[in-house]
Amino acid sequence: METDTADATDAAASGTTDTGAPRGWGPVAAIAGWQTAASACYYSLFAATGLLKPAFDLSGTTVGLFLTVGLLGYTLALFPSGALVDGFGERRVMLAGLGGLAVAAVGVSLAPTYGALLAAAALLGAAYSTAMPATNRAIGVSAPAGRANLAMGLKQVGVTAGSGLASVVFAAVAATTLVTWVAGFRAVAALGLVAAAGFALAYDGRAGSGRLAAPDLRGLGGNRSYVLLVGAGFFIGAAIFAALGYVVLYVDEGVGATVALGGLVLGATQVTGSVGRVLAGDLADRLGGARGAATVALGQAAVALVLFGVLAAGIESTLVAGAVLLGVGISVLGSTGVFYSCLAGLVAEDDIGAATAAGQTSINAGGMLAPPAFGFLADTAGYGTAWLLPTACMGAAVVLLVGVRRVA
Numbered sequence: 001m002e003t004d005t006a007d008a009t010d011a012a013a014s015g016t017t018d019t020g021a022p023r024g025w026g027p028v029a030a031i032a033g034w035q036t037a038a039s040a041c042y043y044s045l046f047a048a049t050g051l052l053k054p055a056f057d058l059s060g061t062t063v064g065l066f067l068t069v070g071l072l073g074y075t076l077a078l079f080p081s082g083a084l085v086d087g088f089g090e091r092r093v094m095l096a097g098l099g100g101l102a103v104a105a106v107g108v109s110l111a112p113t114y115g116a117l118l119a120a121a122a123l124l125g126a127a128y129s130t131a132m133p134a135t136n137r138a139i140g141v142s143a144p145a146g147r148a149n150l151a152m153g154l155k156q157v158g159v160t161a162g163s164g165l166a167s168v169v170f171a172a173v174a175a176t177t178l179v180t181w182v183a184g185f186r187a188v189a190a191l192g193l194v195a196a197a198g199f200a201l202a203y204d205g206r207a208g209s210g211r212l213a214a215p216d217l218r219g220l221g222g223n224r225s226y227v228l229l230v231g232a233g234f235f236i237g238a239a240i241f242a243a244l245g246y247v248v249l250y251v252d253e254g255v256g257a258t259v260a261l262g263g264l265v266l267g268a269t270q271v272t273g274s275v276g277r278v279l280a281g282d283l284a285d286r287l288g289g290a291r292g293a294a295t296v297a298l299g300q301a302a303v304a305l306v307l308f309g310v311l312a313a314g315i316e317s318t319l320v321a322g323a324v325l326l327g328v329g330i331s332v333l334g335s336t337g338v339f340y341s342c343l344a345g346l347v348a349e350d351d352i353g354a355a356t357a358a359g360q361t362s363i364n365a366g367g368m369l370a371p372p373a374f375g376f377l378a379d380t381a382g383y384g385t386a387w388l389l390p391t392a393c394m395g396a397a398v399v400l401l402v403g404v405r406r407v408a
Contacts, residue, residue, distance in 0.1 A: 027142035028151045030202040031135055032158040034094055037195030039162025040169075040188045041101035042128040043244070044108075045070045045121055047166040047266060050248040050259035051174055051181040056114045060249065060379040064372035067245045069118045073125030075364040082133040082357035090134040090141075091205030095196055097130025102192035109185035132360045133353045136340055140352055141206045146285070149293055149341045153281020156337035157274040160329070163244070164270030165191075171263030220355055225290070225407045226346045230362045232301075232400035233339065237363030238370035239304065239332050239390035239397070243269075245371040246378065246386070247325060254383035255321045265322050269329030276300065276334015284338050290345030291405060293338040298401040304332035305394040312387035332394065336363075342404070366393065 049063050058066070084093050104124035111117040135155055143151035166188060173184045220226055247269065251262035280300060284293040307327045315321045340356065347355040370389060377386035 023142055023144055025144065025151075027203060028139065028144075028154060030199055031138045031142065032155050033195060034098065034199045034203075035131060035135055035155055035158025036162040036165070037192050038098055038101055038128060038131050039159045040165045041098075041105045041162075041192050042070075042074075042124060042131075043159075043163035044105060044166040044170065044185055044188050045124065046163070046244045047170040047248070047263060048181050048184060049245065050252060050262055051170060051184075052117070053249070055181060056117060058114070060246075060375035061372055062114070062375075063249070064245060064375035066114075066118060066121055067241065067371040068368045070121035070125040071241065071364050071368045073122030074129050075125075075361055075368065077126040077129035078133070078357040078361050078364070079354070081129040082353040085130075085133040085137055086353035089205050089207045090138045091203060093130050094134045094138070094203075094205075095200055097127055097134065098192050098196040098199070100127030100130075102189040102196070103127075105185045105189035105192065109182040109189075129360075132340070133356045136344060136356045137352050138203075138205060140344060140349060148344070149284040149338065150278070150281040152341040152344070153277040153279075153284075153337035156277045156281075156340070159336065160270040160273035160277065160333060164267040164274070167248075167263050167267035167270060171260050171267065174258075174260040174263055220347065220351065220358060223346060225294075225404050226343070226355065228400050228403045228407070229294070229339070229343055229346065230359050232297075232397045232404065233359050233362040234366040235393040235397040235400070236301070236332065236335065236339065236366070238366030238393040239308065240336075240363070241367030242370040242374040242386075242390045242393075243325075243328055243332070246374055246383075249378075250383055251318070251321065254378070255315065255318050257318045261318070265325055268322070269325050269333060272326045272329035273333030276330035277337040280334055280338045281341065284341060290342045293342035293345060294401060294405040297335050297338045297342060298398065298405055300331045300335040300338075301394055301397045301401055303330075304328060304335075305391065305398060307331060308387055308391040308394055312384055312391050314384045332390075 045067060052058065053063055081093065101124065104120060104127050107120040107123060108117065111120050139151050139155050169187055170184045173179055173181055247266045248259060248262035251257045251265050252259045280296045284296045287295055307324055310324050315324065343355055343359050344352055374386045374389050377389060
């Protein structure tokens with residue numbers, strides 16, 4: 001054990017992992033670039049809701065079902081993706097995943113009916129399942145010593161940056177009559193293919209175990225702090241996906257602006273979410289360890305609880321609604337980086353693929369349930385009542401994160 005520890009310390013000091021893979025901000029940047037392109041493909045489902053609703057004559061509830069089906073495909077493929085990452089290394093899985101996302105995005109653009117649209121959304125989600133297990137492992141391999149939380153935050157900026165990019169693409173589509181939502185999905189597909197080529201040249205990664213194995217969750221189930229964090233992930237995911245799925249429609253229908261402006265607001269929340277992820281990661285590094293990450297996540301959840309409550313109270317001004325939603329971005333949308341760095345700090349490195357899959361499954365489970373429920377409440381009782389749903393979810397997340405902080 002002393003020899004292994006000394007070897008690991010020497011490797012960190014020399015800028016490599018114990019397997020010889022390079023550590024540094026260059027590999028981190030390549031991983032963040034991959035995440036940006038992957039998220040642009042997947043979160044196009046959310047950015048395009050304002051255009052798909054009239055194109056397929058959807059209600060608020062069927063928009064939510066569309067988003068849920070995408071999340072279902074994502075969720076069902078998470079554990080297989082985690083096993084592939086642990087068995088064959090993150091690089092191969094990331095390249096295959098980004099190629100699959102590009103193909104699936106084209107498939108969405110070709111959907112002639114609502115049923116076909118649902119099927120394409122499920123495939124897009126399944127391809128995106130490669131993202132979190134692979135990129136979390138990649139950050140663990142590549143992050144400079146002592147800066148894992150900041151590196152995770154920078155990688156997670158790729159999620160908000162990609163979502164924001166998708167929002168801008170579809171806001172531009174909504175603002176012109178020269179192109180349709182079809183062109184938007186094909187544009188992000190092209191981005192995915194270009195990014196895959198660049199990533200193949202820029203990132204080497206680390207080999208896996210060489211064999212596929214079912215994840216062993218028994219040990220993780222005995223880790224109380226990890227179980228509490230995964231429970232909090234359910235409510236965080238519900239709040240995140242309710243907000244992402246309905247920002248565009250809320251700004252259009254609830255506040256009385258336009259779909260194009262709603263798309264820009266959604267994009268702006270991704271910018272503030274990116275800022276939140278970087279600042280949260282840096283602060284967590286300063287506080288240190290999983291407990292520090294849990295403390296920061298708790299603070300962000302508490303702020304989001306207040307902001308969702310403000311939305312539930314009712315807002316008539318577009319400017320005020322936009323400002324509150326920007327705060328939602330920096331708080332709850334900006335919390336996933338410290339969520340995953342806290343998760344990584346609570347489990348052994350060899351378990352990160354399975355642990356991430358379980359954590360993301362919890363987030364997605366909340367995300368699958370929330371959009372249809374939010375849409376139903378918006379259709380039947382108005383957006384003020386609908387915003388009570390993520391408000392309650394963040395209240396539950398705060399309680400669970402207090403528990404994580406105590407036992408981490």
